[in-house]
Amino acid sequence: MVMCMDLMSKLGVLADAAKYDVSCSSSGSGRENKPGGIGNGARSGICHSWSADGRCISLLKILMTNNCIYDCEYCANRRSNDIKRVFLTPEELVALTIQFYRRNYIEGLFLSSGIIGSPDHTTEFLIKIAKLLRIRENFNGYIHMKGIPGTDTVLLKELGRYVDRLSVNMELPSEQSLQLLAPQKTRTAILTPMKFIHEQFTERREEKRLVKYMQPFIPAGQTTQMIVGASKEHDRHILKLSEALYQKVALKRVYYSAYVPVMTGKNLPAIKQPPLLRENRLYQADWLLRYYHFSADEILPEQHPDFDLEVDPKTNWALQNWRVFPIEINKAEYEMLLRVPGIGIQSARRIIRTRRFIPLSYDSLCRTGVVLKRARHFITCGGHYYGLGLDNPDRIKKSLISSKYQKMFRQMSLFEGQA
Amino acid sequence: MYYQYDGSFTGFLSVIYEAYHDGTSHVEGIENISAGTNLFDEEKIISANLDKADKVLTGLYHKCGAQTAHTLYYAFMAEQPEREMLLFYFICAAFRDPDTLAKGKADPWIGQVESWSLKTSNECHRMLGLLRFSELEEKILYAEIRPDHNIAPLIAGHFAKRMAEEEWAVHDLGRHIVVYYDKERILTANVTEQEKNIKYSPTEKKFRSMWCQYYRHISIEERRNPKLQRSFMPEKYWPYLTEMSKVS
Numbered sequence: 256m257v258m259c260m261d262l263m264s265k266l267g268v269l270a271d272a273a274k275y276d277v278s279c280s281s282s283g284s285g286r287e288n289k290p291g292g293i294g295n296g297a298r299s300g301i302c303h304s305w306s307a308d309g310r311c312i313s314l315l316k317i318l319m320t321n322n323c324i325y326d327c328e329y330c331a332n333r334r335s336n337d338i339k340r341v342f343l344t345p346e347e348l349v350a351l352t353i354q355f356y357r358r359n360y361i362e363g364l365f366l367s368s369g370i371i372g373s374p375d376h377t378t379e380f381l382i383k384i385a386k387l388l389r390i391r392e393n394f395n396g397y398i399h400m401k402g403i404p405g406t407d408t409v410l411l412k413e414l415g416r417y418v419d420r421l422s423v424n425m426e427l428p429s430e431q432s433l434q435l436l437a438p439q440k441t442r443t444a445i446l447t448p449m450k451f452i453h454e455q456f457t458e459r460r461e462e463k464r465l466v467k468y469m470q471p472f473i474p475a476g477q478t479t480q481m482i483v484g485a486s487k488e489h490d491r492h493i494l495k496l497s498e499a500l501y502q503k504v505a506l507k508r509v510y511y512s513a514y515v516p517v518m519t520g521k522n523l524p525a526i527k528q529p530p531l532l533r534e535n536r537l538y539q540a541d542w543l544l545r546y547y548h549f550s551a552d553e554i555l556p557e558q559h560p561d562f563d564l565e566v567d568p569k570t571n572w573a574l575q576n577w578r579v580f581p582i583e584i585n586k587a588e589y590e591m592l593l594r595v596p597g598i599g600i601q602s603a604r605r606i607i608r609t610r611r612f613i614p615l616s617y618d619s620l621c622r623t624g625v626v627l628k629r630a631r632h633f634i635t636c637g638g639h640y641y642g643l644g645l646d647n648p649d650r651i652k653k654s655l656i657s658s659k660y661q662k663m664f665r666q667m668s669l670f671e672g673q674a
Numbered sequence: 675m676y677y678q679y680d681g682s683f684t685g686f687l688s689v690i691y692e693a694y695h696d697g698t699s700h701v702e703g704i705e706n707i708s709a710g711t712n713l714f715d716e717e718k719i720i721s722a723n724l725d726k727a728d729k730v731l732t733g734l735y736h737k738c739g740a741q742t743a744h745t746l747y748y749a750f751m752a753e754q755p756e757r758e759m760l761l762f763y764f765i766c767a768a769f770r771d772p773d774t775l776a777k778g779k780a781d782p783w784i785g786q787v788e789s790w791s792l793k794t795s796n797e798c799h800r801m802l803g804l805l806r807f808s809e810l811e812e813k814i815l816y817a818e819i820r821p822d823h824n825i826a827p828l829i830a831g832h833f834a835k836r837m838a839e840e841e842w843a844v845h846d847l848g849r850h851i852v853v854y855y856d857k858e859r860i861l862t863a864n865v866t867e868q869e870k871n872i873k874y875s876p877t878e879k880k881f882r883s884m885w886c887q888y889y890r891h892i893s894i895e896e897r898r899n900p901k902l903q904r905s906f907m908p909e910k911y912w913p914y915l916t917e918m919s920k921v922s
């Protein structure tokens with residue numbers, strides 16, 4: 256019973272320590288169960304619960320230990336902080352994962368850790384846990400592990416053989432901020448493993464074409480996370496960094512985590528509430544980068560390096576560039592349709608499909624899923640214009656941020672409902 | 675002609691088979707025998723027949739493709755009142771024109787069938803996450819659910835793949851159906867009596883409280899948002915969720 260209580264409180268402490276990590280996604284891996292084994296991957300991911308903050312719980316997201324030799328100022332686990340230090344043994348972690356999984360509480364394990372001894376030493380523990388799960392327990396559910404900055408690439412390669420996703424946190428968007436707030440971490444120590452993982456991933460994919468039965472290296476790819484609002488960078492800086500990461504190391508996702516002021520420190524901003532709206536704007540802009548053919552320079556040009564918190568980035572772009580509008584729904588190219596506020600990927604495709612046969616009228620437009628309330632200002636249908644007039648973008652803006660919209664933005668899922 | 679059947683999908687397809695041979699224009703009504711009404715003289719009671727059902731379903735599959743067959747099955751399992759005649763209409767339309775489903779929305783009845791099917795799929799997907807097993811004595815895993823639609827048989831395959839080496843059972847409390855997996859096959863049975871005296875394994879309580887502990891701690895207090903939580907996880911599912919039950 257004493258043992259059991261002990262495990263209970265460790266679980267509490269280490270879940271607390273892991274909760275600021277945003278990603279809980281279990282998608283992207285179609286790993287199959289093996290004979291005699293337990294578990295498989297669900298390609299589109301499965302959410303098992305939602306915590307009181309409305310975030311999806313898909314994985315057992317936990318730290319192996321909150322002990323750490325580093326001293327990152329924003330982190331409760333920093334060496335100089337006087338807190339209780341606990342450690343979950345590999346066997347305890349394996350038992351929790353398997354027992355939670357059998358009961359259908361989770362899709363798998365998302366393990367991160369404070370740094371004990373050295374990055375390599377810590378990673379050796381992670382490898383041990385991954386191997387126990389995959390080999391001894393024949394566990395084929397989802398495993399996501401954190402790559403510790405500064406780890407030897409040989410160890411990362413070993414770890415990558417067993418997990419579905421490996422991610423190294425960017426943490427802060429610039430070298431200066433790292434120096435200021437996470438003095439033991441360097442840009443190189445973070446980017447090197449990222450690049451290495453990317454190389455391995457591509458290499459293995461090439462080989463897999465030749466050898467059919469080879470296990471893919473981290474089938475669900477790599478992601479990263481940045482803390483927003485703990486350091487001084489403009490939104491533009493952050494978005495340009497994400498853009499570069501998508502292009503250069505082919506990240507699956509960049510996660511943004513609004514800085515929650517758990518610690519105080521001389522280099523930390525004195526804020527009371529995490530900047531949730533800013534975080535939301537970053538996710539929206541990130542979406543524009545990945546799916547809407549926007550570039551970071553377009554979303555946040557040098558003269559406007561920060562988001563307008565009142566309107567979403569796409570609407571903001573449209574208002575700034577009102578001269579290119581209105582566009583004719585029955586003629587505009589797909590890429591241009593995507594740029595109209597209120598038109599999403601689905602509706603743009605539907606418009607293209609429908610208008611091949613029948614020209615679209617304003618009334619038939621709502622059936623394509625277009626949000627006319629927003630779109631009407633930026634389009635014409637068969638030459639007719641239904642909006643407030645583009646010569647006055649301010650009026651359009653005001654109409655778009657009616658109280659209802661404001662409320663909607665506030666309620667909007669800040670982490671998205673990803674699985 | 676009025677047809678009566680046993681309420682099962684096999685039974686329903688058997689009716690379609692018979693109706694086809696009797697001449698479909700005679701069909702005036704199809705009803706579930708358990709509804710108990712016996713108002714009509716011209717009634718034909720059809721018993722569920724696997725071969726006949728199979729012929730209908732295979733025919734539909736070959737003529738209209740997997741999507742149409744899937745839509746029919748899932749729409750049936752949505753268990754909406756008076757589904758039979760609408761589904762009968764759907765099948766006739768599909769055999770007449772294999773593209774019926776693709777044209778979908780134009781015909782409000784076809785649209786209705788599609789939306790039933792979608793409802794079932796959505797609840798299935800949701801339940802893959804929200805179902806909770808408890809470990810009973812002898813290591814059997816047991817889950818209680820009370821879904822809107824008849825999804826227990828539909829989600830069984832997922833768990834059979836995932837937990838191929840476990841013995842488990844999913845109990846639909848509202849429909850009194852148990853789907854049981856014995857490490858080899860999936861069996862479905864009606865249960866009349868509800869087991870009140872469930873004996874859990876000695877470690878069950880421990881893992882439940884661990885899960886509750888984890889659940890409480892993983893939430894970020896500064897971001898509390900119960901409305902959002904509820905929109906993803908409607909309250910009707912809470913009574914069967916380990917982490918949402920008051921006693922843990």
Ligand code: SF4
Nearest residue numbers: 323325327330333369
């Ligand atoms: S390395 Fe820095 S951020 Fe990570 S646990 Fe240690 S102190 Fe915290």
